[in-house]
Amino acid sequence: MDSILVTGGGPLSGTIPIAGAKNACLTLMPATLLSDEPLTLTNAPRLSDIRTMTSLLESLGAEVSSLSDGLVIAMSSHALNGARADYDIVRKMRASILVLGPLLARLGEAVVSLPGGCAIGARPVDLHLKALEAMGAELDLRDGYVHAKAPKGGLRGGTFEFPFVSVGATENALMAATLARGTTVLKNAAREPEIVDLGHCLQAMGAQIDGLGTSTITIEGVDRLHGATHRVVTDRIELGSYMVAPLIAGGEVTCAGGRRDLLEAFCQKLEAAGAEITESDAGLTVRRAGERMRAVDVTTEPFPGFPTDLQAQMMAMLCTAEGASHLEEKIFENRFMHAPELIRMGAHVDVRGGSAHVIGTDRLRGAQVMATDLRASFSLILAGLAAEGTTKVGRVYHLDRGYERVVQKLSGVGAQIARVSDDG
Structure with a gap:
């Protein structure tokens, strides 16, 4: 372990x-499962989660090739050999549930294990299932698997209003609806850039979709989808994570390919805390205006609000800011597990339920800490950039799920950072 x-x-x-x-x-x-023609993705990230999804698709009979040093993923699902997604693969990653809608829409049936992933709350799949039921799916949960069948003739259009915004459920329903008979209307749908990106890819494959980026998405089902080539949108969470680095360590960093519209609420909070953010054709350039950042209050919300996936990184920065900050987590429970690790480094954090009170200090100390989930792992690296001495972040397999080549990227801008094997 590293x-x-x-x-x-x-x-x-x-x-x-x-x-x-x-x-x-x-x-x-998983959108490749909707068509028997090739789907090619460019600008793909090189991460362990991508390899897990590759294994899952291959277990279903899809052909997946990694090209151009992993930046291109070429897929074909012309010869699927089944509709069962087994626990051994699905347990590793929450996103595995996203094969359910496409399999059900194209093959008329699916058996998918309930998924795993980071331990940051229950994150139930009931909204995924209810949205599919609105299209006529018959569902049965037994032995840890979702057994799903489409009615005779396939899924049919329907209307479903999400009781609360769910990114994954919106994605699953959107993919399934592209091949359903008739019109499907998804109300209170998620508006995240990743959903808009999925919609654009599906449109390139021949789907009829209106309302992307709004809370009401209308899909007119088609008989079949064809192949396409699609460029993956910039990772707004990686972007936000690296934007914090010069604010906590000092200096100035340009995040190449960054776009402010992907993170407007986050950018506004950083500016309120004393960041200077400049957008250009090269990306977003970030520096802090004064010697220290200032305290701000943060509440996580669905897009276009402050992203829950940047809460841990923001907390790390606020641990070194002037004044007292209040963070409220409204998306996932149990998402302050990084706080005890920051406290080991000298941070002043008081967590009570879904809220955290942070009093900034001008000095953190290097310590041995442990990553508890994907985003928490990066927050501890950020804290290490501001700490006196050396910080050792353990269990970084979490990090590999969502950040590629962290050591190379941070050392390239002057950070003293290295990856070491604990096996000696």
Whole structure:
């Protein structure tokens, strides 16, 4: 098992390339199951979750090839050999549930294990199932699997209003509806850029979709989808994570390929805390205006609000800011597990339920800490950039699920960071 060593104290300077979006790519890959023609994705991120999804698709009979050093994923589902997604693969990643809708829409049946992933709350799949039931699907949960069947003649259009915004359920329903007979209307749908990106890919495959980027999406089902080539949207969470780096360590960094419209609410909070953000054709350039950042209050919300996936990174920054900050987590429970690790580094954090109170300090200390989930792992690296001495972040297999080549990217702008094997 590997760890990351970070020695703080120096400002950062240079350019960090931002990868294609993990959450978008993991949604786009199952779209290949909707067609018997090839689907090619460019600007793909090189992550362990992508390899897991590759294994899952291959277990269903899809052909998946990684090209151009992993930046291109070429897929074909012309010869699927089944509709069962087994626990051994699905348990590794929440996004595995996204094969359910496409399999059901194209093959008329699916058996999919209930998924696993980061331990940041229940994140139930009931909304996925209810949306599919609105299209006529018959569902049975037994032995840890979802057994799904479409009615005779296939899924049919229907109307479903999500009781609360769910990104994954919107994605599953959107894919399934493209091959349903008639019109499907999804109300209170998620509006995230990753869903818009999925919609654009499906449109390139021949889907009829209106309302992308709004809370009401209308899909007119078609008989079949064809092949396409699609570029994965920039990863807004990786972008936001690296934007915090010069704010906590000092210096100035350009995040190549970054776009402000992907993170407007996040950018506004950073600016309120004392960041200077400049957008250009090269991307987003970030620096702090003063010696220290200022405290701000943060509440996580569905897009276009402040992203829950950037809450941990924001907390790390606020641990070094002037004043007291209040963070409220409204998307997932149990998402302050990084707080005890930051406290080990000298941070002042008080967690009570879904809220955290942070009093900034001008000095963090290097310590041995443990990553508890994907985004928390990056927050500890950020804290290490601002700490005196060396921080050792353990269990970085979480990091590999969502960030590619972290050591290379941060060392390229001057960070003292290395990956070491704990096996000696």
